[in-house]
Amino acid sequence: MTNDLMLDIRDLTIHYETDSGVVHAVEGLNLQLGRGESLGFVGETGAGKTTTALGVMRLIPNPPGKIKSGEILFEGEDLLRKSEAEMRKIRGAKIAMIFQDPMTSLNPVMTVDKQIAEMIKLHRSVSEHEALKQAGDMLELVGIRRERMHDYPHQFSGGMKQRVVIAIALACDPALLIADEPTTALDVTIQAQVLELMKKLKERFSASMILITHDLGIVADICDKVAIMYAGRVVEYADKRSLYTNPLHPYTIGLFKSVPDIDEDVDELPVIPGLMPDPMDLPAGCAFHPRCSMAEERCAKERPQMCELEPGHFVACPVRVGGRGPSPSGMLGKA
Amino acid sequence: MLRYILRRVLLLIPVLLGVAFCVFTLLYFTPGDPARMVLGDLATDEAIKEFRDKEGLNDPFLVQFGNYVYKAVAHGDIGRSYSTKRPVMTEILTAFPYTLKLSAFAMVIAILIGIPCGIISAIKQYSWFDTVTMIFAMVGLSMPVFWLGLLLILLFAVHLRWLPSSGFSTFKAMILPSVALAAQSISMVTRMTRSSMLEVVRADYIRTARSKGQNESIVIGVHALRNALIPVVTLCGLQFGQLLSGAILTESIFAVPGVGRLMVNAIMTRDYPMVQGGVLFVAVTFSIVNLLVDLLYAYIDPRIKAELK
Amino acid sequence: MMNEIENGNEKIVPDLAKRKHRGPFMEVLFRLAKSPLAMFGLAIIALLVFCAIFAEVIAPYSPIKQDLMHMFETPSAAHWLGTDEFGRDILSRLIYGARVSLQVGFIAVGIALVVGGMLGAVSGYYSGWLDNSIMRVMDVLLSIPQTLLAIAIVAALGPSLMNLMIAVGISAVPTYARIVRGSVLSIRSMEFIEAARSVGSSDLRIILKHILPNSMAPIIVQSTLGVASAILNAAGLSFIGLGIQPPNPEWGAMLSGGRQYIRDYPHMTLYPGLAIMFTILALNFLGDGLRDALDPKLKR
Numbered sequence: 001m002t003n004d005l006m007l008d009i010r011d012l013t014i015h016y017e018t019d020s021g022v023v024h025a026v027e028g029l030n031l032q033l034g035r036g037e038s039l040g041f042v043g044e045t046g047a048g049k050t051t052t053a054l055g056v057m058r059l060i061p062n063p064p065g066k067i068k069s070g071e072i073l074f075e076g077e078d079l080l081r082k083s084e085a086e087m088r089k090i091r092g093a094k095i096a097m098i099f100q101d102p103m104t105s106l107n108p109v110m111t112v113d114k115q116i117a118e119m120i121k122l123h124r125s126v127s128e129h130e131a132l133k134q135a136g137d138m139l140e141l142v143g144i145r146r147e148r149m150h151d152y153p154h155q156f157s158g159g160m161k162q163r164v165v166i167a168i169a170l171a172c173d174p175a176l177l178i179a180d181e182p183t184t185a186l187d188v189t190i191q192a193q194v195l196e197l198m199k200k201l202k203e204r205f206s207a208s209m210i211l212i213t214h215d216l217g218i219v220a221d222i223c224d225k226v227a228i229m230y231a232g233r234v235v236e237y238a239d240k241r242s243l244y245t246n247p248l249h250p251y252t253i254g255l256f257k258s259v260p261d262i263d264e265d266v267d268e269l270p271v272i273p274g275l276m277p278d279p280m281d282l283p284a285g286c287a288f289h290p291r292c293s294m295a296e297e298r299c300a301k302e303r304p305q306m307c308e309l310e311p312g313h314f315v316a317c318p319v320r321v322g323g324r325g326p327s328p329s330g331m332l333g334k335a
Numbered sequence: 336m337l338r339y340i341l342r343r344v345l346l347l348i349p350v351l352l353g354v355a356f357c358v359f360t361l362l363y364f365t366p367g368d369p370a371r372m373v374l375g376d377l378a379t380d381e382a383i384k385e386f387r388d389k390e391g392l393n394d395p396f397l398v399q400f401g402n403y404v405y406k407a408v409a410h411g412d413i414g415r416s417y418s419t420k421r422p423v424m425t426e427i428l429t430a431f432p433y434t435l436k437l438s439a440f441a442m443v444i445a446i447l448i449g450i451p452c453g454i455i456s457a458i459k460q461y462s463w464f465d466t467v468t469m470i471f472a473m474v475g476l477s478m479p480v481f482w483l484g485l486l487l488i489l490l491f492a493v494h495l496r497w498l499p500s501s502g503f504s505t506f507k508a509m510i511l512p513s514v515a516l517a518a519q520s521i522s523m524v525t526r527m528t529r530s531s532m533l534e535v536v537r538a539d540y541i542r543t544a545r546s547k548g549q550n551e552s553i554v555i556g557v558h559a560l561r562n563a564l565i566p567v568v569t570l571c572g573l574q575f576g577q578l579l580s581g582a583i584l585t586e587s588i589f590a591v592p593g594v595g596r597l598m599v600n601a602i603m604t605r606d607y608p609m610v611q612g613g614v615l616f617v618a619v620t621f622s623i624v625n626l627l628v629d630l631l632y633a634y635i636d637p638r639i640k641a642e643l644k
Numbered sequence: 645m646m647n648e649i650e651n652g653n654e655k656i657v658p659d660l661a662k663r664k665h666r667g668p669f670m671e672v673l674f675r676l677a678k679s680p681l682a683m684f685g686l687a688i689i690a691l692l693v694f695c696a697i698f699a700e701v702i703a704p705y706s707p708i709k710q711d712l713m714h715m716f717e718t719p720s721a722a723h724w725l726g727t728d729e730f731g732r733d734i735l736s737r738l739i740y741g742a743r744v745s746l747q748v749g750f751i752a753v754g755i756a757l758v759v760g761g762m763l764g765a766v767s768g769y770y771s772g773w774l775d776n777s778i779m780r781v782m783d784v785l786l787s788i789p790q791t792l793l794a795i796a797i798v799a800a801l802g803p804s805l806m807n808l809m810i811a812v813g814i815s816a817v818p819t820y821a822r823i824v825r826g827s828v829l830s831i832r833s834m835e836f837i838e839a840a841r842s843v844g845s846s847d848l849r850i851i852l853k854h855i856l857p858n859s860m861a862p863i864i865v866q867s868t869l870g871v872a873s874a875i876l877n878a879a880g881l882s883f884i885g886l887g888i889q890p891p892n893p894e895w896g897a898m899l900s901g902g903r904q905y906i907r908d909y910p911h912m913t914l915y916p917g918l919a920i921m922f923t924i925l926a927l928n929f930l931g932d933g934l935r936d937a938l939d940p941k942l943k944r
Contacts, residue, residue, distance in 0.1 A: 350783055350787050353783075354784055357784060357788075361800040362800055473928060473929070474921070476924075477924035477925035477928055478924075479920050479921065479924075482917035482920060485899070485913050486913075493906070576789040577789060579792075580790070580795075587884055602886065610796065614788060614792060614796045617789065618792075622787045
C-alpha cells in the first residue's frame with residue numbers, strides 16, 4: 001500500500017552532548033510515512049518525539065545536539081546530505097512544522113500577517129502586497145477574520161494563536177506537515193476545534209502528516225498509522241486499526257491499559273511500573289525490559305529488531321515475535 | 336498614546352517638585368549664611384541684614400521654598416551664583432550644550448560598539464571573541480572613569496601626542512573625553528545585549544522563523560534582534576543618566592566647560608544656588624530622557640503599546 | 645529544653661541533606677567554588693580585607709609621614725611602588741587606603757541595605773497608601789542620578805569619611821528598596837506565608853523570619869555589586885575633593901593628587917588606579933558568580 005514513500009527514516013541516532021553526559025535522545029530509529037498518510041507518533045514526554053521531528057527539519061540545536069548517524073530520505077533524497085541552503089528551500093516549502101506552544105511560537109513584535117507573509121515570500125516569487133493578501137486568505141482559511149491580520153500575537157487567545165501557527169505552516173502548501181503536540185497547551189474545548197481544523201485542512205491540502213502526541217485518543221481521531229516510541233526508538237508500528245485492536249508490544253499494551261475506559265468500572269488504573277529510563281544511561285538490550293512484565297533473560301542482552309509480525313504490523317520485541325526471532329527480511333527498512 | 340504622554344508629563348511634576356524640595360532642604364540646612372557668602376567677610380552687619388530682608392532669607396522655610404519654586408516656574412529664575420553674580424540659569428544654559436554633547440557622544444559610542452559586540456558575543460557564545468569581549472566588558476565596568484581619563488591622556492596626549500588633553504572645541508578634542516565617559520556604558524550595553532540575545536535566540540519563535548526556511552542572518556538580525564533590543568533600550572535610558580553624572584568627573588579631568596565642571600567649581604566655592612540649580616537641572620534632564628525612553632519602549636514593544644491604548 | 649529539640653533537629657537534617665543534596669547553602673558555595681572568576685574575586689577581596697585589618701603590620705612605612713628627602717621616587721627596592729610628592733610610600737598608602745575603601749564600601753551598603761531593605765519590606769508587605777508614599781519618595785530619589793545625589797549630599801554635609809559613607813549609602817537606598825519590595829511582593833502571596841499568618845504569627849515575625857530570608861538571593865547579589873559601586877562612587881567623590889581629606893590615604897584622593905604630576909611621574913596615578921580597578925573587578929566577578937550560583941536557571 002505504501003510503496004510510494006514520502007519519508008523514510010533509517011537508523012537515525014541523535015545525541016545531545018552536555019557537560020554532564022551524552023543524552024541518547026534518539027537511538028537507531030526507523031520510521032516510514034507514505035504519501036498522503038498521516039502518522040500518529042506516540043510516546044511519553046522525553047521519548048525523543050520532538051527531537052526526531054527537529055531532526056527531520058534539521059533544526060536540532062547544535063551544540064549540544066548532534067545527528068550521529070542514519071538517513072532521512074524525503075521523497076527519495078537524504079536530507080542529512082543536503083547543504084544548509086538546500087535545506088532552507090525545503091523547510092517551510094516542502095516540510096512545515098507546527099510547534100507545541102502557540103504562546104511562544106509567534107514573534108511578539110511582528111504582526112501576524114507579516115509572519116505568514118514572510119513564509120510566502122520566502123518560497124514563492126510574489127510581491128510584498130500579494131504575499132500579504134495571501135496571508136489574509138490563509139487567516140480566513142483557519143477561521144480568523146481578515147480584519148485582524150494587522151494584530152500582534154498578544155492580541156489573540158491561545159487557540160487563535162495556534163490557528164495562526166497552522167496558517168503559517170500551511171501557507172506554502174507543504175508536502176509534509178509535522179505537528180508537535182499542537183493541542184497540548186490548549187483548553188480541552190479549543191483542542192477539539194483545532195484538531196477538527198487540522199483534519200479538514202490536511203485533506204484539503206492533501207499533505208502527509210506526522211502528528212506527535214501522547215494522547216491515543218487524538219491519534220484514533222486523525223491518523224491512519226501509528227508509531228509508538230519509547231526511549232529513543234520506535235517499538236511498534238502499524239496501521240491504526242491493527243494497533244488499536246491488537247497491540248503487540250508490552251509497552252503499547254501498558255499504554256492502552258492506563259487509558260481510562262468509560263464503559264469499564266475499575267478501582268485503579270493499571271500503570272506501567274517504574275519510570276522512563278535516564279536517557280544518559282539507557283539499559284542494555286531492550287530499553288523497556290526493566291519495566292516489562294514479559295521480560296526474559298535475552299531482553300537484557302540483545303537489542304530487539306523490528307519484525308513484521310502481521311502484515312503491516314511491526315514490533316520490536318523478541319518475546320512477542322516468539323521463536324521466529326528477528327528475521328532481517330522483516331526489518332522495517334525493507335518496505 | 337497622546338493621553339499616555341500627557342499623563343506621564345503630569346506625573347513628572349510631583350517628582351520634580353520632590354527633587355526640588357530635597358535639594359532645597361539639603362542646602363537650606365547647610366551651615367553658612369548665604370548673605371555672608373554673597374557679600375563677603377568685610378560686609379557690615381547692616382548690609383547683611385538688608386540683604387537678608389531683600390532676598391527673603393528671614394522668611395519661614397516653606398515660604399522660601401514656595402518662592403523658589405514660584406520663581407523657577409514663572410521666570411525660570413533659580414537664583415544667582417554667589418561667585419559670578421550671574422543668574423544660575425544663564426550659567427547652566429551656557430554650559431549645558433557641552434555636557435549634552437559629551438553625554439550624547441558617549442551614548443552613541445556605547446551603542447555603536449556595545450550592541451554589535453553583544454550580538455556577536457551571543458551568536459558565537461564561548462568563542463574566543465566572546466571570551467575576550469566579556470573580559471574587556473568586565474574590565475571596562477570596573478574602571479573608574481577618572482582613572483581611565485588620566486590613562487588616555489597619558490597615552491594619547493602625553494606620549495603619542497595624537498590628541499589634545501583638554502578642551503572640547505574641536506572634534507579631536509572631543510574624542511578622549513567621550514571615550515573615557517563611554518567605557519562603562521559600552522560594557523553595560525555589551526553585557527546586556529549579549530544576555531538578552533542569548534535568551535531570545537532560544538525562544539520558540541526563533542525556531543518558528545528557522546522552520547520557515549528563513550536564512551540565519553534574517554533570523555538573527557530581524558526576529559531575534561528586535562526582541563533582544565527591548566531591554567537594551569531601557570538600559571540605554573538609565574545609562575544616559577549615568578553619563579550625565581559621569582560627565583561631572585570627566586569634565587573636570589578634561590577641562591570641558593560643561594555643567595559638571597560648573598558644579599564641581601560651585602561645590603568647591605560653596606556656591607550653593609549653583610549646586611542647587613545644577614542638581615535640579617540634571618534631574619529634569621534625566622527625567623525627560625527617561626520619559627522619552629519609555630515612549631520609545633512603547634514604540635518598539637507592541638505589547639506595551641497595546642496596554643496604552 | 646529548646647536546645648534539645650534544636651539538637652534533635654540538627655541530627656536529622658544533615659542526614660537527609662547528605663542523602664539528597666548538600667543543603668541550599670552548601671549547594672550555593674559548591675557552585676560558587678566551581679567558577680574560577682568568582683574564586684579569583686574572592687581571593688582578591690580576602691587579600692584586601694587582610695591588608696585592611698593588618699595594615700599597621702604589613703605596611704612598610706607610615707602612610708602620612710612625609711619624607712622630603714625621597715620625593716617622586718620611582719619604584720625601587722626600598723619603595724616598591726615609589727613615593728609621592730611628599731615622599732610618602734605609595735604601597736603603604738595603598739594598604740591603608742584599602743581600609744578606607746572597604747570601610748566606605750561595606751558601611752555605605754550597610755546603610756543602604758538597612759534603610760532601603762526596611763522601606764522596601766514595609767512597602768511590599770503593607771501595600772496601600774504606605775507603599776504608595778514610600779515608593780513615590782523613592783521615585784524622587786531615583787530621578788537624581790546616583791553619583792549626583794551623593795555629590796549633593798556630601799556638598800551639603802561637608803566632606804568627611806562619615807559623611808561620605810552616609811552620602812553614598814543614602815544615594816543607593818532606592819535601589820535596595822525597590823529590589824526588596826519586588827521580592828517581598830512575589831513571596832508575600834505564596835502559601836507558606838498564608839500558613840504562617842493562619843497560625844497567628846505577627847507581621848514583624850513574618851517579615852523577619854519568612855519573607856526576608858526568602859528574598860535573600862537578589863539582595864546578596866545586589867549588595868556585592870553595590871559594594872563595588874559604592875567604592876567607585878566614594879573614590880570619585882574623593883577625586884573631586886569631596887571625600888576623604890588629605891593627608892589621609894584614600895585611593896581616589898591619591899589619584900587626584902598624582903594627577904598634576906602625570907606627565908613626569910605616572911606611577912603616582914597608575915597604582916592607585918590599579919588598586920581601585922582590581923577591587924571593583926573582584927567584587928564584580930564575585931557578584932556575577934554569586935548570581936549564577938544562587939540562580940542556576942539564569943546561567944547557560
